[in-house]
Amino acid sequence: MKLTVARIGRAHGLKGEVSVELHTDIPEERLVPGEALETEPAAAGPLTIESVRTQSGRWYVRFDEVTTREGADAVRGVELVIDAEESDEDDAWFVHELVGLAAVRPDGEKLGEVVDLLSMPAQDLLVIKQPDGHRAMVPFVEEFVPEVDIDAGTVTLTPPYGLLSGETPEATGETHGAS
Incomplete structure (x- = not known):
């Protein structure tokens, strides 16, 4: 390969x-x-x-x-x-290995499916197709993608509020002090 x-x-x-x-x-x-x-x-x-x-x-x-x-x-x-x-690169995956993986939160909540990986100058972006059809681009960095488990067919995401459609600040743990 x-x-x-x-x-x-x-x-x-x-x-x-x-x-x-x-x-x-x-x-x-x-x-x-x-x-x-x-x-x-x-x-x-x-x-x-x-x-x-x-x-x-x-x-x-x-x-x-x-x-x-x-x-x-x-x-x-x-x-x-x-x-x-x-290849001796750590944590290197082929695009075809990532496409089709279920994107989940650490608690197992399904967020969508990986449909592409874009190589950008700053970092790669995982393209996630959400159930509502929205395509979210999540920076492929450890902070937002702490785990890729090819065998389990999942990629765990912890994206900040605003990257995924239909979420609330509470869902991402980013409430900023209520009045």
Whole structure:
């Protein structure tokens, strides 16, 4: 099984540099000059990293095989992947392992179902489809997602008031002193 490290984004400049959307907590170890990474689709690679830089929180990569803007445009959307056995990231899950899990409170109250995982610059977001059809985005951080239990088919959530539809401050323990 393959683990996605990053997805190639837009071309940056005229000489083949691209932005990448990270799917790893350790990009400085995964995106190393000289490293050849497999791709999905496989026909697009492998791609060998020539250089890596960050600017304003974004990561930019240049590959030996991509030397023009047209080449960079051609690899947009390609995923850089590694064998899952090579992953040494703690608490790392595949998106397909999370999708379909029941989202519950610590007391077992069902809040909905995980339907997606979005990778954002600050942190990943779990997308939860609630019974009323509302889609809530919960930051995938330990404070709000203290437990993922793949075997039990659940992800425990402790989101702050306001992230889920139809809740009251009392339900989240965030009452702010009554008058």
